[in-house]
Amino acid sequence: MIDNTVRKLALGNMSVAFIAFILACFMGEYQVLERSGLFESLDSPTVYFASVSTHGVLMAYVLTTFFIMGFGYFTASTALNKPIWNPGLAWAGFWTSLIGTVLAAIPLLTGKASVLYTFYPPIQAHHLFYLGATLLVVGSWVWCAIMIVMFLQWKQENPGKTVPLAMFATTFNAMLWLWTSAGVALESVFLILPWSFGLTDTIDVGLARTLFAWTLHPIVYFWLIPAYTAFYVFVPKQAGSYLFSDEAARVAFIVLVVFSLPIGFHHLYMDPEQAKGWKLLHMVGTFIVSTPTLLTGFTVIAALEIAGRLKGGKGLFGWIGTLPWTNPMVLATILSLLMLIFGGFGGIINASYAMNAMIHNTAWVPGHFHLIFAGTTVIMYFAIAYYIWPILTKKPLFSKKLTLLQLWTWFIGMSILTTPWHVLGLLGQPRRISTVVYNNLLTLSWQPYELAMIFGGLVLLSSACLFLYILFKTQFNASTEVYEHAVEYAEALHPSESVPEYLNDIKLWNKVIAVLMAISFGYPILQFFLMNTYDSSAWGY
Amino acid sequence: MHIDPLEKKWGQIVLVICAFFVGIILFEALFHSVNAPSNVETIDSTKLHLSKEFAEDKLGVSRDDKGNIVVRMVAGRYSFFPKEIEVPAETKLTFRWVSMDVLHGVHIPMTNMSTMVVPGFVAEVETSFPTPGDYPVLCNEYCGLGHDQMWSRIKVVEKEKWLAQHSASKGGNKND
Numbered sequence: 001m002i003d004n005t006v007r008k009l010a011l012g013n014m015s016v017a018f019i020a021f022i023l024a025c026f027m028g029e030y031q032v033l034e035r036s037g038l039f040e041s042l043d044s045p046t047v048y049f050a051s052v053s054t055h056g057v058l059m060a061y062v063l064t065t066f067f068i069m070g071f072g073y074f075t076a077s078t079a080l081n082k083p084i085w086n087p088g089l090a091w092a093g094f095w096t097s098l099i100g101t102v103l104a105a106i107p108l109l110t111g112k113a114s115v116l117y118t119f120y121p122p123i124q125a126h127h128l129f130y131l132g133a134t135l136l137v138v139g140s141w142v143w144c145a146i147m148i149v150m151f152l153q154w155k156q157e158n159p160g161k162t163v164p165l166a167m168f169a170t171t172f173n174a175m176l177w178l179w180t181s182a183g184v185a186l187e188s189v190f191l192i193l194p195w196s197f198g199l200t201d202t203i204d205v206g207l208a209r210t211l212f213a214w215t216l217h218p219i220v221y222f223w224l225i226p227a228y229t230a231f232y233v234f235v236p237k238q239a240g241s242y243l244f245s246d247e248a249a250r251v252a253f254i255v256l257v258v259f260s261l262p263i264g265f266h267h268l269y270m271d272p273e274q275a276k277g278w279k280l281l282h283m284v285g286t287f288i289v290s291t292p293t294l295l296t297g298f299t300v301i302a303a304l305e306i307a308g309r310l311k312g313g314k315g316l317f318g319w320i321g322t323l324p325w326t327n328p329m330v331l332a333t334i335l336s337l338l339m340l341i342f343g344g345f346g347g348i349i350n351a352s353y354a355m356n357a358m359i360h361n362t363a364w365v366p367g368h369f370h371l372i373f374a375g376t377t378v379i380m381y382f383a384i385a386y387y388i389w390p391i392l393t394k395k396p397l398f399s400k401k402l403t404l405l406q407l408w409t410w411f412i413g414m415s416i417l418t419t420p421w422h423v424l425g426l427l428g429q430p431r432r433i434s435t436v437v438y439n440n441l442l443t444l445s446w447q448p449y450e451l452a453m454i455f456g457g458l459v460l461l462s463s464a465c466l467f468l469y470i471l472f473k474t475q476f477n478a479s480t481e482v483y484e485h486a487v488e489y490a491e492a493l494h495p496s497e498s499v500p501e502y503l504n505d506i507k508l509w510n511k512v513i514a515v516l517m518a519i520s521f522g523y524p525i526l527q528f529f530l531m532n533t534y535d536s537s538a539w540g541y
Numbered sequence: 542m543h544i545d546p547l548e549k550k551w552g553q554i555v556l557v558i559c560a561f562f563v564g565i566i567l568f569e570a571l572f573h574s575v576n577a578p579s580n581v582e583t584i585d586s587t588k589l590h591l592s593k594e595f596a597e598d599k600l601g602v603s604r605d606d607k608g609n610i611v612v613r614m615v616a617g618r619y620s621f622f623p624k625e626i627e628v629p630a631e632t633k634l635t636f637r638w639v640s641m642d643v644l645h646g647v648h649i650p651m652t653n654m655s656t657m658v659v660p661g662f663v664a665e666v667e668t669s670f671p672t673p674g675d676y677p678v679l680c681n682e683y684c685g686l687g688h689d690q691m692w693s694r695i696k697v698v699e700k701e702k703w704l705a706q707h708s709a710s711k712g713g714n715k716n717d
């Protein structure tokens with residue numbers, strides 16, 4: 001069901017997300033221009049790092065968190081056919097997150113928090129930055145609580161029934177986010193906030209990095225799950241087909257959530273403060289968590305193939321041509337999967353314990369995550385927005401042609417931006433640099449790639465503007481035509497009347513996660529209290 | 542409960558692929574000691590100048606009586622010290638890196654000499670360089686507004702040449 005409360009909550013949260021997104025896209029283009037060194041008047045590390053810090057925070061924390069909250073309210077209400085539980089609380093969460101964002105933005109934009117979105121100590125930012133970021137997370141916990149409560153209420157009201165897949169995925173994502181953000185919350189509350197407010201003089205850098213690594217991996221699954229949710233619950237229907245199997249989808253979400261948590265040390269492969277046994281353990285988990293992605297790829301492609309064949313596609317690849325390429329959701333999915341295939345290939349290299357040494361912290365890394373996060377994930381955010389904006393505003397989508405153009409240009413722009421970025425990494429270019437000044441022949445070979453990136457960024461920026469334009473024109477369309485369609489969730493090829501309880505609940509999996517986290521992070525955190533460590537004082541930048 | 546046979550088959554293939562990757566990595570790590578830097582060794586980063594190992598005159602390339610070559614380096618905003626070193630090609634080198642201020646990362650492009658340099662810890666990396674030449678040593682973790690200026694040089698020379706220039710004596714800091 002869609003009442004005015006959901007409407008406002010979903011549109012409110014998502015609007016904040018997309019405003020953050022467009023601002024950050026302008027910064028992204030400025031960054032590729034500045035970095036290239038072609039425009040001397042732009043050269044300024046002070047502005048550059050203020051910009052990258054803001055761009056990173058807006059994209060990684062603000063766009064994602066607000067989008068996920070908005071989409072979650074929509075999903076909960078439509079999939080469960082229930083009003084939002086405690087809307088007042090939901091708004092309190094929204095405002096907490098928004099105030100946090102503004103508080104963090106002040107030091108970011110004034111150059112008082114140029115510590116990048118990872119804010120690794122002992123470089124210290126203005127305390128408002130940490131306070132704001134913490135509030136942003138605290139606000140999102142309210143959303144998690146609401147999702148979990150609605151899930152449990154529905155189960156109580158519908159004993160023995162299977163929770164709709166869309167809500168199952170959303171609730172697992174809420175649970176994932178609670179577990180995920182616990183790491184950075186511990187870092188923030190016990191180490192960073194007291195230190196930045198001057199209550200403590202020094203900070204344990206190794207412990208801080210370990211706690212941040214706890215968050216750093218599963219957070220990307222928190223961002224990605226809405227895209228997977230769309231793959232499973234919207235795409236088959238939009239393509240004119242069926243979900244291959246509802247149970248397999250549940251298994252994929254469970255493995256994704258459970259195994260994305262205990263594996264954060266692949267971000268610390270190159271760090272001296274953790275021993276190799278722990279790194280190997282987390283490496284194994286890293287490969288396990290790639291399995292649900294491979295399963296998802298299979299299931300989505302299978303659903304598409306069925307659609308193509310139902311429409312008369314013949315032969316091994318004939319079904320590809322008969323797919324509804326002009327359906328925005330279907331097109332976005334195809335492009336998203338293409339980027340996922342290339343990005344996944346890169347990911348295997350990152351995950352490989354020793355091969356990672358070649359590309360660790362080089363330009364390869366931002367190349368990789370722009371492809372898989374700004375590409376694979378965000379293009380599905382677009383598709384979801386195009387799908388639900390008309391439902392929420394009761395106005396038809398402004399222009400299908402422009403919508404398709406927007407999706408294509410995002411894909412093309414992302415390919416042009418990230419391919420040279422990967423190459424630069426292989427050529428040794430470090431990430432997070434504002435100029436390429438190293439007095440060495442090697443750096444000369446970087447120039448042409450920088451140029452290509454500027455062009456890719458321009459295509460992306462235009463595409464991003466077009467995206468906002470389409471949403472704006474949809475919402476504020478003066479015509480009186482009313483869009484009456486309700487949301488359509490995909491049906492499974494073999495509808496499941498009842499599934500085993502472990503595919504229908506979070507309790508068991510919570511316990512499994514607790515055990516896995518204790519095993520994989522217990523001693524690695526404890527060691528900082530057993531060992532004689534030397535803390536660092538604060539440094540400016 | 543329904544899982545399609547095709548899906549089941551694919552699931553099994555996926556597990557085999559995964560096990561294959563994990564197997565190779567574990568084999569290399571456990572039997573060929575291909576490991577990332579992980580020595581978990583602490584040090585007081587504020588007192589490097591007083592330490593036995595990382596005081597100014599101890600830095601750079603040194604060779605002990607057994608012929609083991611150890612390279613001791615300090616990362617600090619914004620360079621790696623000593624700023625220029627010379628090492629032999631095709632020889633096992635043990636790099637020991639420390640930071641005197643914030644977090645840094647060090648990477649010699651085109652090689653696997655890569656590690657984070659975390660204040661409070663010594664990062665040890667064993668590697669060898671097959672090809673002689675001049676390589677830049679780049680900082681690859683944001684360490685402040687001068688991060689992109691943070692680099693030094695390393696010269697890899699042919700093994701015989703290097704050995705001829707360097708007697709077996711200790712020290713040998715700041716090559717020639």
Ligand code: HEM
Pocket residue numbers: 025026028029031032035052055056057059060063116117118363366370373374378417430431432433456457458460461
């Ligand atoms: C107009 C398109 C975009 C361009 C041209 C662009 C460009 C850039 C550049 C040049 C950097 C600095 C990387 C470095 O210094 O190593 C950066 C950082 C970053 N970008 Fe983008 N970007 C774009 C869109 C996006 C999108 C859509 C997302 C995610 C949704 C995103 C997420 C990030 C993040 C999280 C960082 C921080 C990386 C760090 O701190 O190392 N970007 N971007």
Ligand SMILES: [Cu+2]
Pocket residue numbers: 216217218220264266267
């Ligand atoms: Cu990760």
Ligand SMILES: [Cu+2]
Pocket residue numbers: 645646680681682683684685687688689691
């Ligand atoms: Cu640096």
